[in-house]
Amino acid sequence: MLTFVVRRTLYMLPLLLVVSLISFMLIEIMPGDYLTKMKTNPFVTQQTIAEMAKRYGLDQPPLVRYWYWFKGIITRGDFGTSFETRRPVFYTLFEGGRLMWTFIVSLTTMFVTWAIAIPLGIYSATHKYKLSDHTLTFFGFLGLSFPAFFFALVLLWLLVGVFHVGQHGLGIGGLFDNRFIDAPWSLAKLGNFLWHIWPAWLVIGTIGMAGLLRYMRASLLDTLSLQYIQTARAKGLSERIVIYKHAVRNAINPLVSLLGLSLPNLVSGSLIAATILNLPTVERAFFSSLTAQDDYVIMGALLFFSLFLLIGNLVADILLAWVDPRIRYN
Amino acid sequence: MKRLIVILAALTAILMIPVAVSAQGYDKQPADAVIVPLGVAGTDYAALEPGVRGGTVYVGTISNPKKWNAVTAHETSTTQYTNIMQPGLVNLNPITAGYDPELAKSWEVSDENKVITFKLRQGLKWSDGTPFTADDVVFSFMDLYLNEDVETDTRDVLQLPDGNFPVVEKVDDYTVKVVCSVAFRPILNSMTANILPKHKLEQFVHKLHPEVAADAFNQIWGLDTDPKELVGMGAFMVESYTPDLNVVMKRNPYYYHYDSKGTQLPYLDKYVVLTVASQDVLLLKYQNGEIDCFAPRPQDIPILKPEEKQKNLTVLVNKEMPGFGTTWVVLNWDTQDTKYRELFRTLKFRQALAHLFDKDTMIRNLFNGLAVPQWSPVSYLSPYYAGREKYAGPVTEKNAVVFPYDLEKAAALLDEIGLKDTNGDGWRDFADGTPVEIELNTNAGNTTREGACLIIADDAKKVNLKVTTAFIDFNVLVNRLMGQEDYKAIYLGLTGGTEPHSGANVYMSTGGLHAWHYSAATGDITEVEKRVDELTNLAAAEFNLDKVFEYYKEYQIILSQDLGFLYTINQAFVYSYYNRIGNAQVASPNATPSGNNGLTMDFIFRKS
Numbered sequence: 001m002l003t004f005v006v007r008r009t010l011y012m013l014p015l016l017l018v019v020s021l022i023s024f025m026l027i028e029i030m031p032g033d034y035l036t037k038m039k040t041n042p043f044v045t046q047q048t049i050a051e052m053a054k055r056y057g058l059d060q061p062p063l064v065r066y067w068y069w070f071k072g073i074i075t076r077g078d079f080g081t082s083f084e085t086r087r088p089v090f091y092t093l094f095e096g097g098r099l100m101w102t103f104i105v106s107l108t109t110m111f112v113t114w115a116i117a118i119p120l121g122i123y124s125a126t127h128k129y130k131l132s133d134h135t136l137t138f139f140g141f142l143g144l145s146f147p148a149f150f151f152a153l154v155l156l157w158l159l160v161g162v163f164h165v166g167q168h169g170l171g172i173g174g175l176f177d178n179r180f181i182d183a184p185w186s187l188a189k190l191g192n193f194l195w196h197i198w199p200a201w202l203v204i205g206t207i208g209m210a211g212l213l214r215y216m217r218a219s220l221l222d223t224l225s226l227q228y229i230q231t232a233r234a235k236g237l238s239e240r241i242v243i244y245k246h247a248v249r250n251a252i253n254p255l256v257s258l259l260g261l262s263l264p265n266l267v268s269g270s271l272i273a274a275t276i277l278n279l280p281t282v283e284r285a286f287f288s289s290l291t292a293q294d295d296y297v298i299m300g301a302l303l304f305f306s307l308f309l310l311i312g313n314l315v316a317d318i319l320l321a322w323v324d325p326r327i328r329y330n
Numbered sequence: 331m332k333r334l335i336v337i338l339a340a341l342t343a344i345l346m347i348p349v350a351v352s353a354q355g356y357d358k359q360p361a362d363a364v365i366v367p368l369g370v371a372g373t374d375y376a377a378l379e380p381g382v383r384g385g386t387v388y389v390g391t392i393s394n395p396k397k398w399n400a401v402t403a404h405e406t407s408t409t410q411y412t413n414i415m416q417p418g419l420v421n422l423n424p425i426t427a428g429y430d431p432e433l434a435k436s437w438e439v440s441d442e443n444k445v446i447t448f449k450l451r452q453g454l455k456w457s458d459g460t461p462f463t464a465d466d467v468v469f470s471f472m473d474l475y476l477n478e479d480v481e482t483d484t485r486d487v488l489q490l491p492d493g494n495f496p497v498v499e500k501v502d503d504y505t506v507k508v509v510c511s512v513a514f515r516p517i518l519n520s521m522t523a524n525i526l527p528k529h530k531l532e533q534f535v536h537k538l539h540p541e542v543a544a545d546a547f548n549q550i551w552g553l554d555t556d557p558k559e560l561v562g563m564g565a566f567m568v569e570s571y572t573p574d575l576n577v578v579m580k581r582n583p584y585y586y587h588y589d590s591k592g593t594q595l596p597y598l599d600k601y602v603v604l605t606v607a608s609q610d611v612l613l614l615k616y617q618n619g620e621i622d623c624f625a626p627r628p629q630d631i632p633i634l635k636p637e638e639k640q641k642n643l644t645v646l647v648n649k650e651m652p653g654f655g656t657t658w659v660v661l662n663w664d665t666q667d668t669k670y671r672e673l674f675r676t677l678k679f680r681q682a683l684a685h686l687f688d689k690d691t692m693i694r695n696l697f698n699g700l701a702v703p704q705w706s707p708v709s710y711l712s713p714y715y716a717g718r719e720k721y722a723g724p725v726t727e728k729n730a731v732v733f734p735y736d737l738e739k740a741a742a743l744l745d746e747i748g749l750k751d752t753n754g755d756g757w758r759d760f761a762d763g764t765p766v767e768i769e770l771n772t773n774a775g776n777t778t779r780e781g782a783c784l785i786i787a788d789d790a791k792k793v794n795l796k797v798t799t800a801f802i803d804f805n806v807l808v809n810r811l812m813g814q815e816d817y818k819a820i821y822l823g824l825t826g827g828t829e830p831h832s833g834a835n836v837y838m839s840t841g842g843l844h845a846w847h848y849s850a851a852t853g854d855i856t857e858v859e860k861r862v863d864e865l866t867n868l869a870a871a872e873f874n875l876d877k878v879f880e881y882y883k884e885y886q887i888i889l890s891q892d893l894g895f896l897y898t899i900n901q902a903f904v905y906s907y908y909n910r911i912g913n914a915q916v917a918s919p920n921a922t923p924s925g926n927n928g929l930t931m932d933f934i935f936r937k938s
Contacts, residue, residue, distance in 0.1 A: 032805025038404065039808050039843075042824050042835045044483045046842040055481060084396045087552050095553060096573035156614050166618035173611050174575055178388055178602065178620060181576050275607045280574035284607060288393065293805075 004329040005318070012310045016303060021066070023302040027295055028062040034083045034293045056083055069296065079303075080296030082289070089300035093285045101175065102281040105200055105274075106266040113205040113212060118255075120209075121216025122248060128221065140213045143206030152203045152276035159199075170195060173278035203273045208262075215258065220251040253323045260316025264309040357584045359594065360453030362435050364587045366595065366933055368913070374425045378913045380589045381935025386600040387911060388621045390612045394573055394605055398560055399551040400524040401474050401482045410603070411577060414931070415457075415562030416524035419448055419467065422828060424930045428713065428722065429518060433462070433525055433563065443513035443873045448521075450504040455584040456527050456561050464500040469528035471498040471508075473535050479544045480535075487520045487832075491870060513871045515878065516831035527561045565596040565932040577603045587932050597935035616906070617641070622936075623907040623914055628697040634906055643908045646915060650725075651903035652702050654709045657779075657823040658895035659683070659770070659786070663847040666816050669760055670768075673749075674818075674846075680893035682743035684733035686789045692899050696781045700904055704897040705730045706886045707837060708830045714879055716886035721879035729883055731890035741793040749795070757796045767796045771810065772821040774801035782898060783821050813848045820845075821898075830882050831870055837889060838863050846894045858892045912937050 035049050035058060053059045057068065072078040082092040093099075120136055127133045156172050159165045171177040175196050180189045223229065224247050232242045267282055274281040282301070289297035321327045367373040368380045393407040400412035421432035431437070434448040454462040475484045476495050488495055494511040501507055510517060536544045551560065557568045565587065566579035579601040587595040604621060606612045616624040617637065626634060626645070634645050661674040661683075673679050689703040708715050713722035717730040744750075749758040749766060759765050770787060772779040783799045790797040797819075810817040824843070826832060835841040839850035839859040850859050862885060869881035890897070907914035912935040 030805070031803050032808060036805045036808050038483075039812055040822070040824060041404075041483075042826070042833055042843055043487055044404075045486045045489075045835065048483055048486050052481065085553055086397065086402075086549050087554060091554060096571070096575075098573060153610060156611060160614045160618045166620065171620045172614060172618055173606065174604075176575075178576075178604070181572055182570055182578055276611060278574065278606050278608070278611060280572075284574060 001318075001321070001329065005314070008314050008317075012307070015310060016306060019306045020070075020299060020303060023299055024062065024066045024069075027293075027298055030293065032293065033058050034295065036293070065295075069299065079300050082297045083294050084289075084292055084297075089297045090304075092289070092294075092297050093282055093301055093304070095285075096280065098280050098282050098285060101279065102267055102283070105197065105279055105281065106204075106270065108197065109201050109204045109270075110208075110262065110266070112201045113208045116205070117209050117212035118216050118252070121213045122220060122243070124213060124217040125220035125224065126243060133217075136213065137210075137217075140210030144210035146206065147272075148203055148207060148270075149272045149276055151206070152199065152273050155199050155203065156276070172196075172199075173276075175279065200270075200273060200277050200279060203277065204270045208265075212255070212258070215255055216251070219254055220247060223247045223251040256323045257316040257320040260312055260314075260319050263312030263315055264305065267308050268305045357455065357594070359588055359592070360451065360455075360586050362451035362453055362586070364432070364451075365590060366587055367590045368933055370590050374423060375933075377915070378933060380591050380593065381597040381912045381933060382938055383593065383597050383935070384599055384938075385597075385936035386602055387598055387623065387931070387934055387936060388602045388604060389623050390604045390606045390615060390621045392605075392607065392609065392612070395553065395571065395577060397552050398555060398557075398568060399548075400526065401470075401480060401484065402548050404483050411568060411579070412524060413564075414566050414579065414601075415560060415564045415568065416526055417562075417564050418522040418524055419450075420518065420521045422522065426722075428828075432522075433467070434521075437518075439873055443515070443871070444510045446508045446510075446517065446521075447501070448506050448508070450506065451586065452504050454563060454586050456529075456563055457567050457582045457584055458527075458530075458561050459584065460527065460529050460561075462563060463503045464506045465503075466525055466528045467506045468498050468500045469532060470523070470525045471496075473532070473537055474526060474547070475523060477535065477537055477547075479537065479547065481548045484520070484523050488517070488523075490514050490517070491867060513873070515873050516829050516870055519827070519829040519832070525563070530559070530561045566598075566601050569600070574605055574607070576605060579603070585932070589933065596932040598931070601931055619908070622911050623905070623934075626904055626906050628700045628901065628904065631698055631700060631904060641908070642910070643906060644915065646905040646907075647700055647902060648904075649700075649702050649902040652704070652710050652900040653903065654711065654826040654828070655823055655900070656704060656707060656709075656826055656895065657782075657821075657898045657900060658704075659687075659819055659821050659898065660811070660846045660895055661819050662817050664813065664849050665818055669764065670818060673747075673760075673766070676747055677892070678743045678747050679749075680896065681733065682740040682747075682793075682795075683790075684893055684896050685736045685740040685743070686786060686793065686795075687733070687896065687898055688735045688785055688789050689899050690735065692782050692785055695785070696778045697899070697901060700902045701899045702902055703732075704900040705732050705890055706897070707833055707889050707895065708882060708886050709826045709828070710900070712828045712830060713875075714830050714882040716883045716890075718879075721875045729887060731887055735789075737789065737792055744793060744795060751794055756794060758794050765796065767798060768818050769798050769800050770819045770821060771800050771802055771807055771817055773804040773807045775804075779821055779823075786821075811845050812843075813845075830885070831866065834866055834870075837885075837894075838866055856892075858888050861888060910937050911935070 034056065035052055038044050038049055057065055069080055072080060079089045081087065082089055085092050124133045124136050159172050165172065176189065176192050180192045183189055229242060229247055232246050270281065271283040271287055274284055275287070286298070286301035289301065317329070321329060366375060368375050368378045370376060391407070391410065395408045395411055396405060397403060397408055398412065400409070400416050403409050403412055417432045419432060419434040420429045423430045433451060433454070435451045437446055437448045439446050450464060450467065456462055474480050475482055475488060490496065490510055490512055491514060492512050496517060497509045499507045499509060508517065532538050534542055534547045534550045536542050536546060553571065557570060560568055562582070563584070563586070565582060565585050567582050569578045569580040571577050581596050581599055585595060589595060604615070606615060609627060612624070613626065613630050613633070615621050631645060631647065637643065638645055661680065663671060663674050665671050665674065693699060693701040702710070706716055710717070710725065715725065717725045717727040719726055744758060748761045751757060752759045752763050757765055770783050772783050780801050787797040787799050807820065807822065809815050811820055811822060824836065836843045838844065839855050844850060847859070850856070865881045865885040869878050869885065872878050872881065913933050
């Protein structure tokens with residue numbers, strides 16, 4: 001197992017190299033560069049823009065720039081500097097606890113999604129083809145097919161326009177009400193955080209809910225049709241014990257690897273919801289670097305997201321081997 | 331003896347009082363404080379009222395600041411904070427858009443208009459308590475803006491017509507001289523540049539301290555800098571910054587503006603800017619009462635207007651205050667196809683096109699009526715606008731050159747230059763029978779520009795002129811506008827200012843943004859372009875404002891008649907605020923028509 005993990009980790013390096021090369025080429029294909037926007041400013045002369053291009057190395061051919069960037073990583077561990085902030089790319093991406101908030105938002109969302117979807121999946125499977133099963137499936141898919149930006153906006157509009165939460169001193173979007181943003185942590189601040197985070201759970205959660213619910217339902221239905229369940233029933237065990245002790249425990253195994261696969265979703269996968277709900281996430285920093293064509297920040301973010309994708313796949317494989325003794329990587 | 335001690339103790343206590351007050355955040359009034367005559371009849375501020383101290387005002391913005399360095403900043407997302415923290419020698423009056431003395435008390439022009447001597451205000455202090463002197467001014471200009479090591483676009487607006495830069499010299503502690511090699515009136519506009527504290531920053535300037543790297547200054551005062559390190563003289567200083575959430579600004583206890591009653595400004599204790607990524611959510615946050623003042627889009631007005639009474643807020647629409655800047659259609663006089671090149675250089679064709687612009691429909695459909703037609707390269711608010719009677723006089727539009735929407739006239743002009751439908755397909759053709767087809771570009775995603783293009787194409791169709799539209803990526807559009815790629819017609823806008831010279835880069839034949847006719851720079855110059863160059867130089871060298879007005883009047887009239895840019899419409903000033911905020915009606919914290927000069931929020935207050 002250890003050799004497997006080491007081998008997989010080593011494979012990541014060439015993979016990331018290829019990812020970086022492709023990313024760099026894609027950025028180059030985008031028309032214009034960081035300075036293009038400045039060109040329409042009547043107050044700025046072409047000479048100044050040319051000087052800035054030289055300062056930022058934007059006057060060099062793409063391959064030369066890629067080489068300098070790559071050399072910086074190998075020799076100094078330097079992933080480049082943001083044109084906009086003149087700070088290292090990972091500072092620009094992660095500043096102000098963005099990384100922490102990204103994980104808090106996504107981990108809590110994931111927890112809530114699982115905590116709701118798994119019981120519902122079980123319920124759905126044990127009430128196969130009944131009205132309640134169809135209703136759950138219907139709402140699950142409704143949530144899946146609802147565009148996140150629209151759902152988030154409608155939700156906020158309901159809070160403001162229909163429930164008038166502002167009259168009760170409650171804010172919308174972001175992580176806290178104005179008065180709590182810079183306040184030290186307290187019970188009141190935690191309560192306020194919960195008030196601001198539940199729309200994120202709802203909006204981001206509903207996207208993942210339907211899939212998970214159907215996975216759980218299918219897996220449990222498979223298990224329930226196996227002979228050992230029949231045996232359990234035949235020896236007179238109560239239905240509750242048959243389902244929860246014998247069936248669900250086995251049915252949930254394949255879902256464990258889903259946990260690993262959803263790791264990359266933790267850092268990327270909720271841009272639109274985070275933008276509308278105004279959550280400080282790494283992805284939003286990535287998005288603004290894209291609109292500004294802040295090349296090295298884009299590169300840094302893409303590498304970061306790719307790394308999580310690779311780690312997620314590795315974790316999924318490890319988890320699968322861990323829960324299922326039949327799977328061995330040797 | 332005991333009594334003496336008591337008296338001494340009492341005296342000490344009394345003497346301690348000012349110190350204690352200072353520690354609470356109020357400083358004693360400097361000799362040369364700026365008095366803002368709020369509510370004083372006969373002044374610019376007559377319509378405002380003296381306020382009460384205390385409280386916080388919340389506003390919203392779309393993007394995070396990029397740094398705290400005013401010199402290297404070149405975006406409003408950053409300068410909206412740095413301009414509050416670091417005022418300049420002069421500043422734009424938030425109400426009249428004229429120049430007011432700011433850190434300078436007064437100025438005098440001498441030596442054939444080549445020298446401007448600024449008398450500085452005395453007794454002013456930086457936010458860390460260090461006295462402000464002429465050294466800070468000389469440092470800011472000579473060691474920062476005019477230092478080649480420093481990355482700044484302010485250097486561009488300091489450049490004189492002969493290519494030289496002014497020299498800023500210290501005369502005494504409170505007098506500086508700006509010496510120019512040629513008389514150049516617009517240099518006054520550049521004196522709005524932020525003044526920075528020498529005592530904090532000189533250690534990062536390679537020129538003064540060769541031991542630091544040449545690039546050192548460009549790196550300092552980044553977002554990771556402890557806000558306590560930031561020093562300025564403006565109304566508020568940044569206290570904290572939380573990415574994607576907010577920027578908190580705290581009142582500067584040493585601020586030198588006072589109201590007519592002698593109360594030190596700003597009234598507010600804190601000014602908080604929330605970062606909200608989406609305009610729609612910003613509107614919801616405003617409706618929810620989380621932000622106090624809001625700059626709505628035209629489409630937000632019908633949503634906010636019905637809520638005015640119920641939510642006790644005001645929606646302000648002022649068509650007398652359209653924003654600075656221009657919106658226009660430009661035809662490429664240098665396009666590769668010689669037929670089109672000749673066509674676009676034909677004045678009558680450009681006139682016909684101008685008569686096709688249905689500005690009323692654009693205003694009604696795209697801006698909910700909240701816009702005004704635009705005719706001139708100079709902004710309506712500028713005291714030099716040709717529609718005025720005289721310098722800073724009332725707007726009568728007497729001298730404005732207008733091309734009213736007139737399809738018949740447009741058709742007649744097109745007939746006159748020989749654009750007729752020769753092959754019978756319903757579209758006009760060139761005299762040799764090749765069909766005319768003009769592609770009008772604008773940046774994809776800008777719905778008002780896209781809409782304007784469609785309205786133009788639709789009206790062109792009514793006179794059988796084929797105009798197609800193509801909405802493309804902004805950067806591709808810019809490359810075309812810069813002449814790096816061929817194109818026929820572009821719909822776009824440019825920012826502007828109160829001083830018409832800020833358009834020199836666009837309207838002078840050698841300008842880097844002389845978008846319709848770059849070949850003018852290499853000798854292919856027209857009579858109109860020659861005269862515009864002349865007038866620009868005459869107006870720049872003239873210090874008598876009435877004469878400057880006459881030069882700029884002719885400049886605007888010939889440019890509007892020549893139609894290098896075919897101007898369209900300009901959005902009116904729209905603003906909204908809760909009535910709990912005082913003095914917000916004229917001077918909005920985040921949306922003044924005269925630009926974001928940081929001076930507007932010092933007399934905003936929260937009504938108790």
